[in-house]
Amino acid sequence: MDFLTVLCGRNKQSEIPKPTYELPDEFCYAHDVIDDIVLDIRYAGKHNFVGDIIDGYLAPYAVMTIHAAEGLKKVAEEFKKMGLRILIFDAYRPQAAVDHFVRWANDETDMRMKNEFYPEIKQKTLMLTQGYIAPDSSHCRGSVVDLTLTDSKGKSLDMGTGFDYFGKRAWHGAEGLSREQESNRLLLRTCMEKHGFSAYEKEWWHYKLIDEPFKQNPFNFPVR
Numbered sequence: 603m604d605f606l607t608v609l610c611g612r613n614k615q616s617e618i619p620k621p622t623y624e625l626p627d628e629f630c631y632a633h634d635v636i637d638d639i640v641l642d643i644r645y646a647g648k649h650n651f652v653g654d655i656i657d658g659y660l661a662p663y664a665v666m667t668i669h670a671a672e673g674l675k676k677v678a679e680e681f682k683k684m685g686l687r688i689l690i691f692d693a694y695r696p697q698a699a700v701d702h703f704v705r706w707a708n709d710e711t712d713m714r715m716k717n718e719f720y721p722e723i724k725q726k727t728l729m730l731t732q733g734y735i736a737p738d739s740s741h742c743r744g745s746v747v748d749l750t751l752t753d754s755k756g757k758s759l760d761m762g763t764g765f766d767y768f769g770k771r772a773w774h775g776a777e778g779l780s781r782e783q784e785s786n787r788l789l790l791r792t793c794m795e796k797h798g799f800s801a802y803e804k805e806w807w808h809y810k811l812i813d814e815p816f817k818q819n820p821f822n823f824p825v826r
Contacts, residue, residue: 623826625665628815629744632664632693635671636678639664640689640756644765645699646825651719651766652706658696660826665694670745670811676797681751689758691748691765691807695741697822707735722769733804734768742820745811747799751790759786765807774803 625631633639641664645656666674670693678688706712707729720729729735740746748766751759762783763772770776774787787806795801799809 626821626823628668629665629694630668630671632666632671632674632690635666635668636675636688638682638687639678640687640752642689642691643825644691645695651715651768652703653712653714656699657702658698658822658824660824663825664690664692664747665744665825666747667694667744667811667815669813669815670747673798673811674747677793677799680793680797685754686759687752687754687756689750689752689756691750692741693747694744694821694825695739695746696824697739697742697820698824700737700739700742703735704730704737718764719766720768729768732768738820740810740814742822743814743816744821745814745816747809748805748807749790749809750807751786761786761790761806763806772804772806774801774806 633641641662643659643662643664644650646659646662648654650656674688681688707726710726713726716723720726723729723732750761750765753759760780760783762776762779763769771778774791779787790806791801794809798812800812802808802810
């Protein structure tokens with residue numbers, strides 16, 4: 603497959619390559635804190651809206667501030683009682699990756715991934731003005747996570763769109779969703795907000811720790 607998926611859990615740890623990179627202070631690997639998660643780090647592979655491995659992603663890990671990981675651990679524990687797991691698409695994002703996104707958005711000749719990720723958008727540069735891509739990202743501060751829910755075997759619940767769908771159908775409160783899709787989004791949002799995260803209204807998968815430790819400090823170390 604084009605993208606890299608890592609299943610994480612107490613009975614899966616032997617299958618996860620051991621990172622040898624020492625992270626900056628107050629950062630951690632999510633799977634070292636949370637017992638049972640699924641990782642599908644899209645920007646470390648080619649199944650993403652750009653269609654290439656993104657600058658700054660050298661390995662398919664979810665890196666976060668320790669504060670954010672501890673909050674997400676409470677979320678995972680609550681969902682585990684329901685027979686559900688959390689699946690992370692992205693967490694900390696290097697500034698180099700954000701710069702890559704901006705360059706890509708300004709290149710109207712590359713439309714390879716349009717049908718899957720942005721069929722409603724006629725000009726890619728509109729992503730820069732409509733709140734989908736920005737030169738400064740809260741992800742770079744390490745306390746934002748893009749995620750969804752899966753069943754106990756790792757199969758994703760139906761949220762109405764895939765991850766990184768640029769369009770109104772991905773917004774909270776979008777029209778045309780089924781009851782199941784609305785219920786799944788609400789379930790995720792309710793639990794994330796309960797444990798100190800805030801939603802982004804244009805992306806059902808995007809949550810930021812409200813009490814983030816680095817509110818003015820973007821980082822640019824690689825994910826490896």
